[in-house]
Amino acid sequence: MSKNTHSFQAEVAQLLHLVTHSLYSNKEIFLRELISNASDACDKLRFEALDNAALYEDAPNLEVRVAFDKKARTLSITDNGIGLSQQEAIDHLGTIAKSGTREFMSRLSGDQKADAQLIGQFGVGFYSGFIVADRIVVESRRAGLPADQGVRWSSTGTGDFEVETITREKRGTSVILHLREDAEEFLNGWKLKQVISKYSDHISLPILMEKEEWKEGEDDKGGEMVATGEWEPVNKASALWTRAKKDVTEEQYVEFYKSISHDYEAPLAWSHNRVEGSTEYTQLLYIPAKAPMDLWNRDHKGGLKLYVKRVFIMDEAEALLPSYLRFVKGVIDSADLPLNVSRELLQESRDVKAIREGSTKRVLSMLEDLAKKATAAAPAAAPETPAADGVTDVVDKKEAEPAASDADAAKASEDAGKYAKFYAEFGSVLKEGLGEDFANRDRIAKLLRFASTTSDAATVSLADYKARMKDGQEAIYYITADTLAAAKNSPQLEVFKKKGIEVLLMTDRVDEWALSYLTEFDGTPLQSVAKGAVDLGKLQDETEKKAAEEAAEAFKPVLEKLKASLKDKAEDVRVTTRLVDSPACLVVQEHGMSTQLARMLKQAGQ
Ligand code: ADP
Ligand code: MG
Numbered sequence: 328m329s330k331n332t333h334s335f336q337a338e339v340a341q342l343l344h345l346v347t348h349s350l351y352s353n354k355e356i357f358l359r360e361l362i363s364n365a366s367d368a369c370d371k372l373r374f375e376a377l378d379n380a381a382l383y384e385d386a387p388n389l390e391v392r393v394a395f396d397k398k399a400r401t402l403s404i405t406d407n408g409i410g411l412s413q414q415e416a417i418d419h420l421g422t423i424a425k426s427g428t429r430e431f432m433s434r435l436s437g438d439q440k441a442d443a444q445l446i447g448q449f450g451v452g453f454y455s456g457f458i459v460a461d462r463i464v465v466e467s468r469r470a471g472l473p474a475d476q477g478v479r480w481s482s483t484g485t486g487d488f489e490v491e492t493i494t495r496e497k498r499g500t501s502v503i504l505h506l507r508e509d510a511e512e513f514l515n516g517w518k519l520k521q522v523i524s525k526y527s528d529h530i531s532l533p534i535l536m537e538k539e540e541w542k543e544g545e546d547d548k549g550g551e552m553v554a555t556g557e558w559e560p561v562n563k564a565s566a567l568w569t570r571a572k573k574d575v576t577e578e579q580y581v582e583f584y585k586s587i588s589h590d591y592e593a594p595l596a597w598s599h600n601r602v603e604g605s606t607e608y609t610q611l612l613y614i615p616a617k618a619p620m621d622l623w624n625r626d627h628k629g630g631l632k633l634y635v636k637r638v639f640i641m642d643e644a645e646a647l648l649p650s651y652l653r654f655v656k657g658v659i660d661s662a663d664l665p666l667n668v669s670r671e672l673l674q675e676s677r678d679v680k681a682i683r684e685g686s687t688k689r690v691l692s693m694l695e696d697l698a699k700k701a702t703a704a705a706p707a708a709a710p711e712t713p714a715a716d717g718v719t720d721v722v723d724k725k726e727a728e729p730a731a732s733d734a735d736a737a738k739a740s741e742d743a744g745k746y747a748k749f750y751a752e753f754g755s756v757l758k759e760g761l762g763e764d765f766a767n768r769d770r771i772a773k774l775l776r777f778a779s780t781t782s783d784a785a786t787v788s789l790a791d792y793k794a795r796m797k798d799g800q801e802a803i804y805y806i807t808a809d810t811l812a813a814a815k816n817s818p819q820l821e822v823f824k825k826k827g828i829e830v831l832l833m834t835d836r837v838d839e840w841a842l843s844y845l846t847e848f849d850g851t852p853l854q855s856v857a858k859g860a861v862d863l864g865k866l867q868d869e870t871e872k873k874a875a876e877e878a879a880e881a882f883k884p885v886l887e888k889l890k891a892s893l894k895d896k897a898e899d900v901r902v903t904t905r906l907v908d909s910p911a912c913l914v915v916q917e918h919g920m921s922t923q924l925a926r927m928l929k930q931a932g933q
Contacts, residue, residue: 360452368408
């Protein structure tokens with residue numbers, strides 16, 4: 328094939344414009360993206376080679392090499408992974424398969440730093456090369472194809488790219504960046520090593536660079552570093568989760584999280600454990616600080632990557648955690664599953680069931696830890712918090728003892744805010760667990776927080792509420808509404824206000840549905856104040872009861888008339904003690920659909 332010119336898909340062209348014109352603030356991320364692509368390509372080769380060992384050809388050791396040429400001003404990232412066929416180069420490097428790209432475009436804020444981070448989030452990583460390069464050449468040969476079916480792809484990052492056939496002995500891909508003048512800092516071994524160890528230390532393959540030596544210049548001209556032709560690894564090259572906890576720094580845990588989640592904020596907490604017993608696996612689970620924008624999409628998958636004995640199997644393995652914990656990111660590495668496990672098989676596996684249960688418990692206890700820190704906000708309570716790095720230690724499924732910590736007051740108050748942060752982002756998702764995970768319902772209920780007539784902020788736990796209940800109060804009262812203002816001003820609250828009884832204010836769309844699964848908490852029933860005749864039981868004194876009965880008697884004729892004229896609209900009309908200032912209010916029957924739920928269904932067109 329001679330040289331052919333192709334146009335980028337419209338979205339790519341737009342994206343490239345953006346990359347080359349505005350994203351300079353965090354230049355170095357291009358290297359992280361390209362190395363992670365190289366590593367993905369090696370993972371893919373390893374996986375395909377499970378069925379076809381011949382793909383390894385004569386180079387079974389997978390690796391990435393980073394090299395630079397000062398005179399030519401090029402930087403290259405070379406891997407011996409799966410490689411690209413000609414068609415794959417055209418498809419994968421000329422289009423963006425992911426549907427989120429248009430949304431990505433619409434989310435751009437103009438804030439360079441935030442926008443640069445979005446790029447990673449949308450998996451358009453390859454194009455980040457154009458942040459530092461005005462021309463990128465990709466040379467590749469797919470594993471299994473003959474040497475004369477290699478491909479050279481090249482582009483200046485404007486409207487189109489060229490593709491031609493080349494002969495390439497070596498399997499895999501080289502990405503050659505022709506650096507812009509303002510990116511010369513990357514023609515420096517020390518700088519490259521620093522960036523690689525910052526972002527890519529956890530990559531499980533060796534990342535090699537040529538050793539350099541100092542060479543004195545002639546005639547006082549000053550010396551320079553020159554390559555020796557000998558290659559050495561510049562990363563640790565063991566998958567982060569396979570290392571002992573004591574060998575991983577807090578910063579490395581955070582960077583690893585960022586690399587797998589495409590999030591740019593540090594996570595709120597993480598937990599790294601080797602679980603032994605009848606099912607053996609390693610779990611590294613993270614609670615993000617921020618919800619991804621597609622959390623509410625119906626097809627949002629789980630956030631866990633599955634490995635089997637360090638071989639990458641799949642992303643977004645939804646069988647590993649229940650859907651209400653879909654915000655959790657991380658890695659599960661199983662020692663027991665077969666390498667050829669499919670999504671279908673995963674659903675039925677007993678080992679997966681054990682992993683799912685174990686990981687669910689682990690996430691819930693991480694959340695309990697965060698919640699505990701929030702209540703123990705006073706600095707005096709700090710020693711109660713687990714190890715300051717957020718890592719809890721577990722072997723053999725035993726709960727870790729919270730280690731003493733000398734965290735200072737600043738750290739304690741930062742920790743105190745974490746649960747509120749988590750709850751603001753993911754509280755609504757967590758609530759789905761009431762309907763989804765019956766076995767853990769009590770633990771989930773304890774983690775819930777609500778606004779109430781005593782607190783506008785969603786900080787009241789059911790336990791807090793119970794502790795404040797009046798003598799003789801027999802139920803936890805709540806009201807559901809569209810907004811906090813609507814809830815607070817509901818006439819149905821009047822009698823509760825008058826008697827100083829706290830009522831939980833629920834304004835989340837899922838509350839109505841989720842609460843229908845929670846009929847009681849710690850032995851106390853939950854009762855909607857908008858349902859049925861509110862029986863305040865012992866909270867109502869004798870005179871009030873008597874007055875109500877007398878009123879009912881006295882107003883009987885009026886009630887009959889109202890009933891008759893509202894025949895098609897209301898089931899019943901009765902005298903009530905729940906109102907103080909308002910003349911009337913609507914309620915639904917004890918087991919009827921609430922007005923809030925009815926409104927929601929109507930909105931949904933049902
Ligand atoms: P992502 O990695 O999220 O898929 P990228 O923009 O980083 O998105 O890469 C786009 C695609 O290009 C990859 O999915 C892959 O198919 C292909 N690709 C990129 N780099 C390589 C490489 N080094 N070897 C093989 N394929 C690659
Ligand atoms: Mg990528």
